[in-house]
Amino acid sequence: MTVKHKKNFIAIRLMLMISCIYIIATVLGTPKFIVMAEDSKHSAHIEDNAGLLSDSEESNLLQKLTDYAVKSELDLVILTTDDLNTKVKDDDTAIMNYVKGFLEDYIDENLDNGTFTEDVAILYFDSTYRWLNIQGYGSAENILNDDRIETILDKISSYFGENDYYNAFLNFGKNAKYYATLQSTNSGNSSNSSQNGSNNTSPNGSHGNNYNSGHGQTSQNNYNDTQRQFVENVLYKTWFQLLAAIIIGVITVAIMASRSGGRVTINNHTYLNEGNSGIVARRDDYISTSVTKVKRPEPNHTTNTSSSGGGRSSGGGGVSSGGRSHSGGGRRV
Numbered sequence: 645m646t647v648k649h650k651k652n653f654i655a656i657r658l659m660l661m662i663s664c665i666y667i668i669a670t671v672l673g674t675p676k677f678i679v680m681a682e683d684s685k686h687s688a689h690i691e692d693n694a695g696l697l698s699d700s701e702e703s704n705l706l707q708k709l710t711d712y713a714v715k716s717e718l719d720l721v722i723l724t725t726d727d728l729n730t731k732v733k734d735d736d737t738a739i740m741n742y743v744k745g746f747l748e749d750y751i752d753e754n755l756d757n758g759t760f761t762e763d764v765a766i767l768y769f770d771s772t773y774r775w776l777n778i779q780g781y782g783s784a785e786n787i788l789n790d791d792r793i794e795t796i797l798d799k800i801s802s803y804f805g806e807n808d809y810y811n812a813f814l815n816f817g818k819n820a821k822y823y824a825t826l827q828s829t830n831s832g833n834s835s836n837s838s839q840n841g842s843n844n845t846s847p848n849g850s851h852g853n854n855y856n857s858g859h860g861q862t863s864q865n866n867y868n869d870t871q872r873q874f875v876e877n878v879l880y881k882t883w884f885q886l887l888a889a890i891i892i893g894v895i896t897v898a899i900m901a902s903r904s905g906g907r908v909t910i911n912n913h914t915y916l917n918e919g920n921s922g923i924v925a926r927r928d929d930y931i932s933t934s935v936t937k938v939k940r941p942e943p944n945h946t947t948n949t950s951s952s953g954g955g956r957s958s959g960g961g962g963v964s965s966g967g968r969s970h971s972g973g974g975r976r977v
Contacts, residue, residue: 685761686713688817694724694771696809705813712817716824718784721766722813723750728770740960740974743768743777747972748964751781756966767816768974769804776804777974778816779960785971787824790961793973796820804977 688709690702713720732742747768754760763782780788796819803812960972
């Protein structure tokens with residue numbers, strides 16, 4: 645074996661070893677192989693009293709919501725009922741007031757007995773009146789302020805219209821995790837923004853106070869969110885990380901092998917006499933300037949109802965009998 649071939653062989657073996665180490669590190673570094681130093685105090689809770697989920701759906705949903713709860717540092721609660729019509733008349737205002745007070749008492753009880761942490765985001769759904777309500781307590785009051793809750797209600801209401809409860813509950817958790825991990829969420833302006841509606845960036849990059857932009861905008865928001873979730877899910881797949889590691893290894897080895905035969909040492913200064921060379925002329929001709937003016941579009945102040953048909957709720961924030969303030973919002977779906 646010649647010296648040149650021996651060098652190439654050593655370089656190739658070295659890069660293959662590096663690639664293998666990278667692959668092993670990538671696999672062990674994926675979320676499935678990470679062992680947390682300590683268990684998170686946050687978890688997910690599902691009380692499907694209305695029987696909307698199958699056993700397998702509830703098991704899978706609980707697993708995914710638990711992951712979202714850990715990442716968002718919130719307790720995520722799903723509560724369903726089917727007997728609201730025995731407790732209150734069929735009137736939106738009456739339902740809203742009853743559900744608001746019911747959830748306040750429910751959260752107070754479960755916080756007092758230690759079932760939940762102080763940071764709770766809860767979704768309530770009644771299958772008889774089709775009433776959907778979301779509340780946020782503790783840090784969730786700012787993370788899911790009233791405007792963001794309205795945006796989430798817009799995004800998940802279509803699932804309830806199709807009786808796709810699994811994806812409705814799942815997307816509630818996804819949006820809670822998204823808002824909880826936003827950099828702006830932890831700023832000191834969160835509580836103020838919940839009052840004026842300015843801190844309402846949605847997962848698709850739009851603003852919560854523009855959620856009432858009609859069917860087309862809602863469809864676009866759902867499409868953008870689906871794209872974001874797809875990219876996020878693919879990046880954490882083991883097969884994708886393995887494929888990326890292999891591609892990086894192959895490219896690196898190819899570059900090393902191609903350069904192992906030596907380098908070109910001649911450059912532009914090799915045959916340049918810098919003492920006698922110089923610029924012989926300068927020329928810069930200005931020809932013309934072209935400016936195109938476009939009329940600025942007028943803002944659209946038309947208010948439309950959301951795709952769910954329920955429109956924006958009147959809010960739902962308040963203070964429980966136990967003295968716990970919260971954000972909230974609800975509507976019929």
